[in-house]
Amino acid sequence: MATTFCTNCGSPGEGTFCADCGMARDPALAAHKAAESERSAQVAKLQSNIDRDMRHGVPALLSFFLPGVGQWPS
Numbered sequence: 001m002a003t004t005f006c007t008n009c010g011s012p013g014e015g016t017f018c019a020d021c022g023m024a025r026d027p028a029l030a031a032h033k034a035a036e037s038e039r040s041a042q043v044a045k046l047q048s049n050i051d052r053d054m055r056h057g058v059p060a061l062l063s064f065f066l067p068g069v070g071q072w073p074s
Helices: 027-055 057-065
Strands: none
Touching (some): 027 057
């Protein structure tokens, strides 16, 4: 394998990832890694939205059956 230079930090080396900064040496692999990171961020955002929406369900249900109970701190 030929020595290549990292597109991120410029250090020479061999292998798929840079030993200094950890970035992918292959541009296609770097793009794949960036897309995977973006998907992970989107999944985390959706999960936080679901968690936030679920927090309001129990107080709403309690308030429906016993007005005011949903306002109690949990």
